[in-house]
Structure formats: structure tokens, C-alpha cells
Amino acid sequence: MTANFASGTIWTGDNLAVLRGMNDACVDLIYLDPPFNSNRTYEAPIGSKAAGAAFKDTWTLDDVDVYEHGEMADRNPAAYAIIEAARQAYGKSMQSYLIFMAVRLLEMRRILKPTGSIYLHCDDTAGHYLKLLMDGIFGGHQFRNAITWRRAVSHNDPNRYGRISDYLLFYTRSEKWRWNVVRDNLDDEQVEKAYPRTDERGRYRSDNLTGPMHGKGAGESAQAWNGYDVASRNRVWSAPKKGGYADYIEEHWIPGYKAIHGVHARLDALNTAKLIVHPTKGFWPSLKRYADADQGKPMQDIIFTPTGLTNYSGAERTGYPTQKPLALLERIIKASSNRGDLVLDPFCGCATTLVAADRLQRNWAGIDLSPLAIKLVDERIAEERGLWGGATALTEPPKRTDLGELPNYRTHRHRLYGKQEGVCVGCETHFPFRVMEVDHILPRVKGGTDHPENLQLLCSGCNRSKGGRTMAEWRAAQ
Ligand SMILES: C[S@@+](CC[C@H](N)C(=O)[O-])C[C@H]1O[C@@H](n2cnc3c(N)ncnc32)[C@H](O)[C@@H]1O
Incomplete structure (x- = not known):
């Protein structure tokens, strides 16, 4: 279904009305970072880019349309039962909060494409109730991950463990969802540990050029090379022939490397390219494996953003309360969308998601109660791009165009x-x-x-x- 709004739109207002006005199945990825029911009021420091931004995260039944809970009984009995259970287990603040979330999540499910994904950012205040609610609305079998994001290195919480984690509940709309493998690069400290040596090409470590004999005694790999007789110690030569490092060698230092036939010829080529370290003592030479060729590991369900929340680079910090780092959003957007896809953040705050989506050439739209979202997204994208015509600022919800010419x-x-x-x-x-x-x-x-x-x-x-x-x-x- 085609979206009934342009990429680059930000609505100032309650997201429920805006979501209700969006066409069915038109969004590829939703990231939402709603209030967490944290029982706090957040305000941006005076003098920061976001000064004036504030939102209350304390919930009572006066904050929501309680009748919506009753409607849930018809629209989604599972969600109704879960909210009722939360009221009994925790109290009315959780009930109110979950009613607020449930009506919005129902709309988000409706507007997601069948290949779409949704990430609900929360913490341990309401996260476990939200997991149940998401199961009720999206279906338990659409749950993919509960991702832990380490938002700080330490936190002093008297009489209990320091609370340094947020959670992202990752669900998809169906069994066929977009997925791209994203690799986590090593940070400086990890590089120093894993690649302790340095030469004019950069940091490297010594890697083995031999493997176990396993009955390969007769071939070229068991023959002595350059005076080194590896077979005498039950080993055979093994120089990379395919895979990531062979690709890197071919691309950067030895054109045609992967087509070289025979392990001795490959060893010769590596030696000529100064990629082999010869021992001053010990038995055999080793391969130089450079940090620059390290693509990192596929992302796991614990995310460490490079510097943690407390330490953003000055340029990134807007002062907006509860701002999230671009590095976190970039990972999610890369994993769950492709170039040109539409990314929506219905609680967009200082527009971190939208800036990250723009950087990665995705289409995007955002909604926030605070008028600061539009100001900050314009400032942040203008800083990134230079020439930028500005976001489209709207207050009127869109009107659905996917219902066709409905008869009276x-x-x-x-x-x-x-x-x-x-x-x-x-x-x-x-x-x-x-x-x-x-x-x-x-x-x-x-x-x-x-x-x-x-x-x-x-x-x-x-x-x-x-x-x-x-x-x-x-x-x-x-
Ligand atoms: C936790 S913050 C989001 C921070 C954001 N991820 C960022 O990086 O800046 C939650 C946001 O939800 C907004 N909000 C709360 N209720 C809303 C509603 N009903 N409709 C739209 N926005 C709402 C608040 O104004 C606040 O900016």
C-alpha cells in the first residue's frame, strides 16, 4: 500500500490521531521510544538545543481515555486481559499506561507492511508487561528478540544493582521480514587487545599459516617451503584461499591473489607483499592479519553503543530528555530496512531516528507532542547535509486514501x-x-x-x- 504522506513529514500532536489517519500496510519499520511509566518528569537543561522540552511520565487513569480499555475487550480480548492482569498485579498507573500503549500499538500493527518490523524501546519498569501486550497484539510467534542496550557504564542505585540497561522488543508483522546482517566494529580498546602489533600498514596480529596434518602428508602443503619443514612437526601449510581475509588481500595488496594456484605460490605472493613475519626464534613464519580487515561480528542481542549514553560527542547531544544515540538507531535501521524504505518514529523526541534514517537514505516520518521535534530535526539534518529544504511540519492528521471510493x-x-x-x-x-x-x-x-x-x-x-x-x-x- 502507498503511504498517504510524504517522506520528511513531522506531525506535532498526539500520535493516535495521526496513526489512525495513515493507510494500511505502508510503513517498513517502526521504532518507538515512548514514555516508560518511569514516574518522573523529564526536562531539557536550559541553554541546550532542546531547552523547553519536557514530558511527564507519571500515569493515572485521568491521562487516558479509560473507555478505550473497554473497547479493547471487543478489538483485542488478549490485550484486554493483559491490561486487567497488570492492574491487579501492579496497580492503576500500569493499567493507564498500558491502555495508552495498546490503542497505539494496534494502529502501528495495521500500518506495518507484511515485511515490516517494529522495535519497542522500554526499560524494566514496564518492559515485561509490554512484552505480554506485544504478544497479544502482534502474536507471540512474531517476537524475534528482546535486545538489551547498555545505556551507561555504571549507575548508583542504592540497595540494588545499578540499572544500566534498556530493552528493545523486536517484533515483525509476519514470518517474512526484512533482515540484513549488520556487523559490530571493534572499538579502539578491543582493537588494541586483539591486534597488539603495529607496522606501516596499521595494527595486526600474527596468525597461523599451518594446520593439522590429518592424512594430508603427500601433497604440496606438506612440502617444506623456504626451508621450513612443517611436516616434521605433523603440520601442513595453510594460506588463506577464500573468505573475508583472502578477499581483503586481493583487494588491497595482491591483485589476482585468489586465483593463484598452489599453496607454495600463495605463500610466495604473501611473502613478496610483506604479509609474512619470519621468526627470529620459534619454528615457522606467520601471517600478518590486520585490524582494518576485521569486519566485526554479526550483531548480538546485547548492544553496546561505542561510548554509552553519558558520553555522546558534543555534536550529537541536544539536551533533549531521554535522547538516544544515533549509533543505536543506525544499527536497527540497517538491520531491518533497505535504502528507500519508510521508517516511522511515532514518539520522535529530538528526532534521532529520523536523522539516522536520513543518513542511511531511508524515507522517514515522525510524530511528537512537542513542537521541538520539528525544530531539532531541521537543525540536525541541516548540520549533516548542508543543503536541506526542511521537514514538512503538520498538525492535521493525514486522511486515509486506501479505503477507495467508499459508498455512502x-x-x-x-x-x-x-x-x-x-x-x-x-x-x-x-x-x-x-x-x-x-x-x-x-x-x-x-x-x-x-x-x-x-x-x-x-x-x-x-x-x-x-x-x-x-x-x-x-x-x-x-
Ligand atoms: C522517551 S522520549 C523519545 C526520545 C527520542 N527517542 C530521542 O532520541 O529523542 C518520548 C517522547 O514521546 C513524546 N510523546 C509522549 N506522548 C506522546 C503522544 N501521545 N504522541 C506523540 N508524542 C508523544 C514526548 O514528547 C517525548 O518527546
Whole structure:
């Protein structure tokens, strides 16, 4: 499905209305970093780029449309039950928070493409309840990883272990999701440890040029080379022939290296290129393996961003409360999207996701209650790109264009009368056809559409009484 908004759009306002206005299945990747229910109020320091930004992360039932919990009973009974369990186990603040999250997550699932992925950033305050909620909404079998991100090196938390981790719950929309292997480069300290020697080409370590004999005694690999008789110690020669380091050697130092036939010829070529260290003592020469050729390891489910949260480079730090590092977002975006894909951050804050997506040539859009998001994204992308026309700033939610030319909703009266067997959904009483009226289950003022799935028949009495309210609001008022 095509998106009904342009890449580079940022909405200032509540993301629920904006999400409800987006077309089905039009987004490739959603990263969301919502408030965590941390019972704190966050503010940016005066004088920082983000001064004036603040958000409250304390939840009571006054903060949410409690009737939405009732609606969940119809729309997603599993989510309803999980929220109810959280109220019993933890209390009303968790209930309120999860209601807020559930209605939004339902929309996010709807707008994700079948190949799409979603990462929900949270911490241990609500993370375990959110895992259940995500299972309820996306399906437990769509869960891929709970990624730990180490956000600080240490934290002093009296009388308990220092809390230095956040979690990212990674789910996909279906069994066929985008996936690219991303490798973690070594940091300086790791390079120094793993590659202790240095020459004019850079840091390197000595690597073995021999392998176990295993019955290969008759071939060239067991013959002495350059006076070194490895077979006398039950070894054979082994110079890289394929794989990452052979590619690197060919690309950087020995053109045509991989096509060289015979292990002695390859050893000669390596020797001429000064890639072999000859022993001053000991038995055999060894291969120089350079740090620059090290592609790192495929990403694991614990992510260490290079410097941790407390230590961003000055340029990256905006002062926005709860800002996340670009290095974290870049990894997620590289792993779960391709160039030209659409990335959405519905709680975009100081727009870290959008800056990272822009750097990686993805399309992007963001939403935040705070008007600072648009200011900061413009500043940050302008710093990166130089020439930048600015993001499109909107406050009006988009209007869905994927519903086609829907017929007037009243034309569904006959069909609904048949489907409901003449019974009003409100008072559950049978009525003649002429008394029945078509009602929007989610009222149009709340983003409800004329889509057949959002329509039901009520008798005229119930319809008048319900007015512009949701069913749950109306029922609660009975
Ligand atoms: C944890 S911060 C996000 C920080 C962001 N990842 C970054 O790197 O800057 C949460 C953000 O959610 C926003 N927010 C809270 N409720 C919202 C809502 N209903 N709609 C849109 N944004 C909301 C807050 O203004 C805040 O900027």
C-alpha cells in the first residue's frame, strides 16, 4: 500500500490521531521510544538545543481515555486481559499506561507492511508487561528478540544493582521480514587487545599459516617451503584461499591473489607483499592479519553503543530528555530496512531516528507532542547535509486514501440487517428494518472511517442515545 504522506513529514500532536489517519500496510519499520511509566518528569537543561522540552511520565487513569480499555475487550480480548492482569498485579498507573500503549500499538500493527518490523524501546519498569501486550497484539510467534542496550557504564542505585540497561522488543508483522546482517566494529580498546602489533600498514596480529596434518602428508602443503619443514612437526601449510581475509588481500595488496594456484605460490605472493613475519626464534613464519580487515561480528542481542549514553560527542547531544544515540538507531535501521524504505518514529523526541534514517537514505516520518521535534530535526539534518529544504511540519492528521471510493455508509443497512439478524447491537432487541440506523463503531470524530468493518446497526433509540461516543463510553454511562 502507498503511504498517504510524504517522506520528511513531522506531525506535532498526539500520535493516535495521526496513526489512525495513515493507510494500511505502508510503513517498513517502526521504532518507538515512548514514555516508560518511569514516574518522573523529564526536562531539557536550559541553554541546550532542546531547552523547553519536557514530558511527564507519571500515569493515572485521568491521562487516558479509560473507555478505550473497554473497547479493547471487543478489538483485542488478549490485550484486554493483559491490561486487567497488570492492574491487579501492579496497580492503576500500569493499567493507564498500558491502555495508552495498546490503542497505539494496534494502529502501528495495521500500518506495518507484511515485511515490516517494529522495535519497542522500554526499560524494566514496564518492559515485561509490554512484552505480554506485544504478544497479544502482534502474536507471540512474531517476537524475534528482546535486545538489551547498555545505556551507561555504571549507575548508583542504592540497595540494588545499578540499572544500566534498556530493552528493545523486536517484533515483525509476519514470518517474512526484512533482515540484513549488520556487523559490530571493534572499538579502539578491543582493537588494541586483539591486534597488539603495529607496522606501516596499521595494527595486526600474527596468525597461523599451518594446520593439522590429518592424512594430508603427500601433497604440496606438506612440502617444506623456504626451508621450513612443517611436516616434521605433523603440520601442513595453510594460506588463506577464500573468505573475508583472502578477499581483503586481493583487494588491497595482491591483485589476482585468489586465483593463484598452489599453496607454495600463495605463500610466495604473501611473502613478496610483506604479509609474512619470519621468526627470529620459534619454528615457522606467520601471517600478518590486520585490524582494518576485521569486519566485526554479526550483531548480538546485547548492544553496546561505542561510548554509552553519558558520553555522546558534543555534536550529537541536544539536551533533549531521554535522547538516544544515533549509533543505536543506525544499527536497527540497517538491520531491518533497505535504502528507500519508510521508517516511522511515532514518539520522535529530538528526532534521532529520523536523522539516522536520513543518513542511511531511508524515507522517514515522525510524530511528537512537542513542537521541538520539528525544530531539532531541521537543525540536525541541516548540520549533516548542508543543503536541506526542511521537514514538512503538520498538525492535521493525514486522511486515509486506501479505503477507495467508499459508498455512502448508509448503503450498508441491508447487509448489516442480515448480518445482525435484525438485532440492535446496543439493546440486543429485535427491530423491524425501518427502525434501524447505521452507526460508526469508532466515531468519525475520533478517526473512525466509513469502512464496512467500522459499521454496525443500532435501533434509532440507541443511536440517538450513543451520539458521538464510542460504545464503551456509552455503555459506561448507562
Ligand atoms: C522517551 S522520549 C523519545 C526520545 C527520542 N527517542 C530521542 O532520541 O529523542 C518520548 C517522547 O514521546 C513524546 N510523546 C509522549 N506522548 C506522546 C503522544 N501521545 N504522541 C506523540 N508524542 C508523544 C514526548 O514528547 C517525548 O518527546
